[in-house]
Amino acid sequence: QKEVEQDPGPLSVPEGAIVSLNCTYSNSAFQYFMWYRQYSRKGPELLMYTYSSGNKEDGRFTAQVDKSSKYISLFIRDSQPSDSATYLCAMKRAGGGGKLIFGQGTELSVKP
Amino acid sequence: DTEVTQTPKHLVMGMTNKKSLKCEQHMGHRAMYWYKQKAKKPPELMFVYSYEKLSINESVPSRFSPECPNSSLLNLHLHALQPEDSALYLCASSQVEGRSDKQYFGPGTRLTVT
Numbered sequence: 001q002k003e004v005e006q007d008p009g010p011l012s013v014p015e016g017a018i019v020s021l022n023c024t025y026s027n028s029a030f031q032y033f034m035w036y037r038q039y040s041r042k043g044p045e046l047l048m049y050t051y052s053s054g055n056k057e058d059g060r061f062t063a064q065v066d067k068s069s070k071y072i073s074l075f076i077r078d079s080q081p082s083d084s085a086t087y088l089c090a091m092k093r094a095g096g097g098g099k100l101i102f103g104q105g106t107e108l109s110v111k112p
Numbered sequence: 113d114t115e116v117t118q119t120p121k122h123l124v125m126g127m128t129n130k131k132s133l134k135c136e137q138h139m140g141h142r143a144m145y146w147y148k149q150k151a152k153k154p155p156e157l158m159f160v161y162s163y164e165k166l167s168i169n170e171s172v173p174s175r176f177s178p179e180c181p182n183s184s185l186l187n188l189h190l191h192a193l194q195p196e197d198s199a200l201y202l203c204a205s206s207q208v209e210g211r212s213d214k215q216y217f218g219p220g221t222r223l224t225v226t
């Protein structure tokens with residue numbers, strides 16, 4: 001079993017839809033949770049960074065962490081074609097030397 | 113500014129060549145990373161430098177040789193690579209271990225080994 005599980009998709013939604021992306025994990029030592037967006041042939045771009053449990057909002061993006069369920073989510077409101085990309089969840093434990101554990105990535109397509 | 117730059121953008125090399133990938137950041141970060149990413153896969157950590165010292169080597173073959181000349185620069189020296197080493201090589205940087213050690217990635221070098 002992988003430490004971090006993420007549905008690879010692909011996920012296709014119409015423009016304006018609310019998108020929900022999710023990851024589950026097995027290591028209870030993870031304390032830092034991130035979402036990266038990666039456009040084709042580009043480097044990953046840090047979207048959201050959360051420490052421990054709770055919600056964080058930034059514009060159309062909301063990140064949720066539920067440590068009791070070992071489950072994290074990224075919501076995208078009013079999705080746009082420019083949101084079409086691969087979304088990677090990543091997490092790390094305190095004292096982990098900076099090593100990120102990534103999910104497989106979910107490929108999202110937002111259709112006009 | 114959260115920019116990490118990488119050169120070259122693309123590199124094609126033969127199995128007997130020696131080449132180097134370069135990475136630079138001016139955010140004052142003291143940790144720098146090399147990742148390898150194959151198509152439709154997540155990045156895989158290769159090396160971590162912390163305060164210019166190698167702190168993590170994820171059992172990477174010796175044909176990959178990292179170097180951190182100073183706190184802003186990171187190199188990856190390549191020698192006698194195999195076709196299966198073709199991938200996107202990503203550099204990242206962060207403040208050293210702590211609550212704010214967000215990792216910022218560069219655009220990557222797309223390497224093709226022929």
